[in-house]
Amino acid sequence: MSNSPQTAIYQVLRLIPAGKVVTYGEVAKLAGLGRAARFVGTTLRKLPKDSQLPWHRVVNSQGRISLPDHHPSRKKQQDLLAEEGVVFINGRIDLQKFLWTP
DNA sequence: GTGTTGACTATCG
DNA sequence: ACGATAGCCAACA
Numbered sequence: 001m002s003n004s005p006q007t008a009i010y011q012v013l014r015l016i017p018a019g020k021v022v023t024y025g026e027v028a029k030l031a032g033l034g035r036a037a038r039f040v041g042t043t044l045r046k047l048p049k050d051s052q053l054p055w056h057r058v059v060n061s062q063g064r065i066s067l068p069d070h071h072p073s074r075k076k077q078q079d080l081l082a083e084e085g086v087v088f089i090n091g092r093i094d095l096q097k098f099l100w101t102p
Numbered sequence: 103g104t105g106t107t108g109a110c111t112a113t114c115g
Numbered sequence: 116a117c118g119a120t121a122g123c124c125a126a127c128a
Contacts, residue, residue, distance in 0.1 A: 005125075024110050028124090036124040041109035043125095058109080066109040073109090 006043045008032055016057045019085040020100030021093060023061045030102070041066060056080040057100075063093040 008031035015030075016022055022030075024037040033039060044055045056077040060066045067074035078088060086098050 028110085034124075035111080035122090037110040038108055038123075039110090039125050042107085043109090045109055055109090060109080061111055068109080071109080077109095 005031065005033055005036075005039070009040055009043050010053055013053045013055060013058070015102070016054055016100055018054075018057075019098070021057050021059050021063075021081065021086060021095070021098050022100050023095075024058060024066070025061060026101060027058055057084075059093060061095075063095045063098075064091065 009027060012027050012030045024040045025035065027040045028035060028037045031040070040058065044058060047053065047055055065074055065077050067077065078091075081093070082088060086093055
């Protein structure tokens, strides 16, 4: 088992199926971090650019991409999700259809 | 040990 | 529906 919180987050990310998304809060809870949703975002920001983890399937509770507008990966995240079948409407995801929960 | 930070969330006006 | 505010929690200086 993983003692490191960030390792626990990595394991949770691998469980997310393509075409679905999860919120930061859900990832935190599944990783055993309770309500440390902010920590999930901080951890993802530190991920290496060549990471194989599906970090792009993590969005905020509003169904929006949380990255700042000027962040280069923001555009890439939406593009990756769109390729997996996640539909964006006015820059927003319909969580009632695409939110994944175990 | 103390205070600040942040890819968050729930609540309020 | 939208912006501002307060609450949360681990990492960092």
